Amino acid sequence: MNYLLSWIFQADLPVAAFPSRAELVPEPLGVILVISCWNFPFGVSLEPLIGAIAAGNTVVLKPSELAPASSSVLANTIHTYLDNKAIKVIQGGPSIGEKLLQQKWDKIFFTGSAKVARIVMTAAAINLTPVAVELGGKCPAIVDSLSSSWDKEIATKRILAAKFGTCAGQACIAIDYILVEKKFSTTLVKLLKAYILSMFGEIPKESVGRIINKNHCSRLRKLLDEPSVKATIVHGGSYDEDALFMEPTLLVDPPLKSEIMTEEIFGPLLPIITVEKIEDSIEFIKSRPRALAIYAFTNNETLKKKLASETSSGSVIFNDAIIQYIADSLPFGGVGESGFGRYHGKFSFDMFTHEKPVARRSFLTDFWFRYPPWNDQKLQIFKSAYRFNYFEIILIILGLKKS
């Protein structure tokens, strides 16, 4: 009897909900504000735009004024190629940004620094606007003592590409600093130096990206100028502020309290921190704010497991870097100080979608025990229904079971 009833009543739905059908209907949020940044001005402007459009929203894009040529090209091309009644580019600096933030949006998507993210969130609070913030952090790369020369070569190349080869280190997921065992550090430094030469040539000025502007150039220079930091430079260290160039620079064990080790570097300076045992790097990372990515170059499965389960970060990548950005099946976004909200691939669609639950009921059956006046019998029925004890319900209805 119970079996028959449970088949009829669909065991998963409490009896008061029978019969009903429910679904989640994705709908656009409305009008989205996308605030982009200067280091990947095309990528970081268009990727959220794609998601917002795919989800059926209208969009205003504010590109970064620090990348004016890209901002201008974006404005012209988007207005030419896309429906400019629904998608607009508004160019400008902080004052335009401020005006935009005073408007009422259905969501704001921000990529940039933590400082500006706070301003965006505070402004959004006034209209209860949901926000997603993509920030950065100090993304560490743990380099284990690799034995095979093939592994060493690949690891070194990937590290260098993920630092100096990615917008001169001005990327939220660039490798910020390295952690390596003392006994392997000399080998690593030698390898890094050799491959910097082969990858960026004798005149790196021609092959390494520029620093975005004088402000950032002098910020980076100041990081190096600290005497206790300067003393730890083992490669590079030169710069040409007029040309907005900083040479790929390696440092070994700069003081942990120095700014280069407490602030996100966002430039072509690579500190190498040595630890006694490679496992110590996990504690090192844990004691610092959560980054957008943690990298580890290792074949040690135990170390990998420990790292993934004991640390928290936007993502964890083993034996490569930056690559997670192009993996559309992986959500891209931060946690803690590296931000919140995730996108890329379907996650972009979801970010700008409201999944609306729609429940449908029929008039056919209506259970009288849902409604007042309440009495013990009705309460008993509900308690039995809650326990999916349909047989008991029938007994109560027939008056054969008292409360």
Place this chain on the structure above:
Amino acid sequence: MVVDVAEVVTELKATYTSGKTKSYEWRESQLKALIKMANDHEKEIIEALRSDLNKPEFEAFVHEISTVKSSCKLALKELRRWMSPEKAKTSSTTFPSSAEIVSEPLGVILIISTWNYPFLLSLDPVVGAIAAGNAVVLKPSEIAPATSLLLSKLLGEYMDSSAVKVVEGAVPETTALLEQNWDKIFYTGNGKVGRIVLAAAAKHLTPVILELGGKSPVVVDENINLEVATRRIIGGKWASNCGQTCVSPDYVITTKAFASKLIDALISELEKFYGNEPLKSLDLSRIVNSSHFNRLTKLMDDEKVFGKIVHGGQQDKTNLRIAPTILLDVPEDSMIMNEEIFGPLLPIITVGKIEDSINVIHAREKPLAAYLFTNDKKLMDVFVGSVSAGGLCINDTTLHVIVLPGL
């Protein structure tokens, strides 16, 4: 005793860092403890809800206690699956590679609860936070003091107090809590305080979830089973904490031609539910406090609105009770049509054709819920396609949040 909020957070952060809350066993033990707590102390919970809201035992059991237990049971059933990593496809651009998405807790969560379903709306988010492996601080609403005190006592007894804490209090305590650095804040309440929560969270870049409310409309078409529909409207309105529910039907929209039939049906069913002296009915919650009572009487006593009352309107200030009240065609610019009512007043707005009701809804902010009673499939499709709300329910009210676990 003033709680040192910063110390509470430090302790919880230390517990979280120790890794204790991440294990399956810990999460399972806490969820089971919540169920045991709800079972062992059902009577006290019902009494606290009676004290705070005069909530009928039926509502206390069905809306609050059994829903919390259901949430725990669902979490226990699915926990291993929810906790396990999700394999992600990798494409040729990153070949060869493998990838997965691993769920991990955020850390230490602040849950700020509210007064209308003080048990449910405190514990439902706690269930989620614990199932996800976080440490939690719960701040229950001081406007439901009996439940707040009971939650503090019971959670202290049943839960792991190195990871789950209750901080009672009002504005000063909440302000102190909001100054701390949380990994996420979950707030249930009104938009005004929601803004304060967001602004405080912005300082620490803390992600926030806001569960607010709105004016949830009910569109009532003709050619329906009117008896069932009115029972369900009454169920979602007056039988749900006397209309003090975030997804309660706030106002009704129907055609001019159908309005009087609907009103008659509502009046008839209301009498069956609450008798002809509803102010004395034990099956109706009271208004939570005199501040809300005054707010509601002000909505009703407005000179533009008072004359539109077609049923009810009786008030009992001493016992904080207001009778189920129906109003017909109040002016669109009256306060009762521009603020979330959150009480036992039901304005009915009439339109020429039922399709016009969509315009009435669109003229307002998106609500938390929207309801439609109809047998017209085309109208259903138009409604679902064009009404944006937290959730929709066709041919019933509130059921989609109270009873269906998947939504």
